Amino acid sequence: MAATRTTALLRAAASSGCRLLSASRGVRGGWAAAASLGPSRLFHASARAPLSSEDKVTVHFINRDGDKLTAQGKVGDSLLDVVIDNNLDIDGFGACEGTLACSTCHLIFEDNIFKNLDAITDEEMDMLDLAYGLTDRSRLGCQICLKKSMNNMTVRVPDAVADARQSMDMSNNSLK
């Protein structure tokens, strides 16, 4: 499901964009209490400064159907933030909205990037362990924050089911 701008606002309200532990949350704008109350109806218009070139990080996502999606984020944004803010078309991504309660933001990294990621916490590993198609270069996107050194990295969205058939997009043949 592609995300919308409103989802981006919800995400801004619910996360700091980086390294969330469900137990302790650093939250933009002090919405910590609300963030732990589950399906919150908060719309926090986070005022984001326009991206300067120093801040920007380009990330390429290889989607399940092989399509390459390229997007930009800011240093410190999580990969979940990048997917949501750019409305990337990845089915079912980020179901729990970055609260370490699912593994739908599972991503596979290149070797050299993976080696330099911040250490995984028990909480992340607990959820990652449940991900389908786990590899030794897997992490949860909601816990990985952009660094300058990640500029132009490529991450792969793993298949979600054993016999993943290509998503059939009917929009080109639709008017039958």
Next chain:
Amino acid sequence: MSRAGGILRWRRASALRSSLPSGALAGERPPSGAVLFSGNKRLLSTAKTEPRICIVGSGPAGFYTAQHLLKHHKLAQVDIYEKLPVPFGLVRFGVAPDHPEVKNVINTFTQTAHSDRCSFYGNVTVGKDVTVEELQKAYHAVVLSYGADDNRTLGIPGEDLDGVYTARAFVGWYNGLPENRDLKPDLSSETAVVLGHGNVALDVARILLSPLEILQKTDITEDALTALARSKVKRVCLIGRRGPLQVAFTIKELREMINLPSARPFLDPADFKDLGEAVKDLPRPRKRLTELMAKTALEEPGEVVSGRWLSASKEWSLKFLCSPLEVLPTADGKQARAIRLAATRLEGSGDAAKAVPTGDTEDVMSGLILSSIGYRSLPIDPAVPFDPKRGVIPNQSGRVLGAPGLYCSGWVKRGPTGVIMTTMNDSFDTAQSVLEDLQSGALDFPDAKEGFGSVRSILQSRRIRPVSFSDWEKIDAAEVARGKLAGKPREKIVDPKEMLELIGP
């Protein structure tokens, strides 16, 4: 209003309802004969070109199936039927009150429901208020996503004594499921026994052991809070037929139990001391889970944790290799007094290991026994094939065998296990099957179908008042408002009559 190339971008209604395309209020359809623009081409839409799909059940399976269909077919109209007046199934009634993050999926489901090609019809019991055959006449495809309303039974004497409850009913009770609101579980026993080693068993144990101050801030029902405040339960013993390597619960939930404030874990070192070799070659998830149990059983905790455990007023334990034989009654024959267990040993290993009785037995004294051995689906309608042994609708990739036009997703398709994400993937899989069949001509498509148009009169003649999504939002708002007064995210309404009164005729 312009819609380019048949691409309808469904918008989520924000709190300000500011971003909806004019004329397309959530839940309404474009008038028939509406014009669709495709670049420079003008095409008249007629009922012929819109696939109409019906989904039975509004839990994760129903909503994820709907989501995928709406996304990948730009003309599909999807109607979601639900027997309760309120949507979301187990997300609302199954996920524990102290796990609110897991319920975040409600946001994406709400977004789907707000699509102008999606309608919600609550308070409609398929199989009773409208038959599957009637739905098949009205829709090109009917997807059964109604989950598992029942549970596996122990099949032992004493199962029906007072004080014995299914975990399904207990969870339904504290989560406000209307059919369980009068459960009135007796929590006066100091020892509670939970049969089963899955996440539901841990949920039930955790709710029995959690400090009231924590539960008071959740959406647990007021009735449950009142009962738990009077609860005498001090220890919960979780009993499983097989061994530590076969536990079905997952590590996050186990860690949560170990870290419970004011409850001390008791894991028997004898159950773990010989596991070293077996653990080495396990896949990482099973290995970490087993190591966490072993560590808790075998190692002295640090100072802080030690202190917490010493001052804990409650405790929980894991008991392995015991199979329930009989619930023993009190002298008057009415209540549970103890449970008699058969000691077992394992034949085989890993997931396939089977528990075989050794001949020894053991009694555990308890007046509160919760059976958490699995949910089970029920057949919904004679027109739908059902496998009573496996408790699922026979299917392949979600296509119901021997019943063209019928599909299934979620627990009724593959059995009652797995988390929301598992159901999400399987719902996408079923939706793919529907999409393929729409394209291949396997369905009566593109012949016209009336969808809810023809169901409406059937429901009217049977005096059924369907509940719309905006009706649900009124109920939702009322629950949130009541919850605010109590410092909770919501106070669930548990009486369907009250829900219907709230929304009016």
